Amino acid sequence: MPAITNQIRRLRFEHGEMTQQDLAERIGVARQTIIAIEGGKYTPSLELAFRFGRAFGVGVEDVFRWKEDSQ
Amino acid sequence: MPPLYKEGIYWLVLLALVAAAYLVLMIFIGPIRAMGAFGLFGLAGLQPLLYRKHGKAVVWDERDTLINYRAIIAGYGVLWLVFTLVPMSVWAFVYSFEGHSMISVQILPNLVMGGFIVIATTRAVAIVVQYRLQNPGKGE
Numbered sequence: 001m002p003a004i005t006n007q008i009r010r011l012r013f014e015h016g017e018m019t020q021q022d023l024a025e026r027i028g029v030a031r032q033t034i035i036a037i038e039g040g041k042y043t044p045s046l047e048l049a050f051r052f053g054r055a056f057g058v059g060v061e062d063v064f065r066w067k068e069d070s071q
Numbered sequence: 072m073p074p075l076y077k078e079g080i081y082w083l084v085l086l087a088l089v090a091a092a093y094l095v096l097m098i099f100i101g102p103i104r105a106m107g108a109f110g111l112f113g114l115a116g117l118q119p120l121l122y123r124k125h126g127k128a129v130v131w132d133e134r135d136t137l138i139n140y141r142a143i144i145a146g147y148g149v150l151w152l153v154f155t156l157v158p159m160s161v162w163a164f165v166y167s168f169e170g171h172s173m174i175s176v177q178i179l180p181n182l183v184m185g186g187f188i189v190i191a192t193t194r195a196v197a198i199v200v201q202y203r204l205q206n207p208g209k210g211e
Contacts, residue, residue, distance in 0.1 A: 029132040032073050032206055036134060041205040045133055 006064050008038045011056045027051040074121045075135045079142075079198035081121060082191055085114055109184065115191070134205075142197035146190040154186050 012018040020038070024031040029048065036042035044052070044064075053060045089111045096105035122130050 024129065025127050028129055029134070030073055030129045032202075033132050033134045036205040039206070042134055048133060 003067050004043055004064050005040065005067050006037065008034070008052065008063060011058070011063065015056060023055060026055045073135060073202065074130050075139060075198055076202045077121045078118050079195040079202075081118060082115065082195035083199070085112065086188070086192055086195075106181070112188070138198060138201045141201065142194040145197040146194035149193040150186055150190050153189050154182065158182070 008023075012020070012023060020034040021031050024034045027048065028051070033042065033044075037044055049060050049064055052063045056063060089108055092108035092111060093105050096108050099105075124130055
């Protein structure tokens with residue numbers, strides 16, 4: 001199991017039910033990469049993590065957290 | 072479907088096509104002349120067409136870079152195992168008993184081509200496996 005969890009799905013729905021494709025285009029990655037990250041199958045780079053935060057208008061730790069912190 | 076994933080599938084399909092062509096030709100014209108079927112590998116040169124951009128969709132990102140990097144490492148790892156460990160130890164050891172301590176100049180070009188095939192095939196398999204592990208059930 002990955003050590004990092006994410007809130008991407010929740011944040012997408014809180015931002016006007018943003019689709020994975022919309023998010024992908026906004027941060028400049030493929031939709032499949034959004035699927036992999038959301039599903040915890042791929043951990044993004046620090047730069048990409050910041051881009052997620054910027055896309056949702058929140059901090060990086062509001063999007064990604066260490067698993068022990070989110071429990 | 073990411074272009075890199077398509078590239079992996081494309082190579083594996085091409086490999087199957089070449090193998091089938093070789094086997095069919097071998098029946099009619101013999102194993103040496105049938106090696107002309109390997110010329111079909113030239114169709115691998117069409118792979119860049121898989122990276123055409125459609126609309127705003129991103130065709131390559133950091134995950135593709137990482138997957139490709141790991142796949143290349145796997146390809147070269149297998150190449151060293153197959154073309155260094157086997158020919159330089161097992162093969163040379165066995166054939167030296169028959170007075171052929173060197174690899175024939177007729178075989179060498181085929182070995183080089185075989186090396187490229189091993190790298191490309193291992194890389195293609197590694198690409199497909201990684202995408203399937205990261206997006207199980209979606210095949211991409």
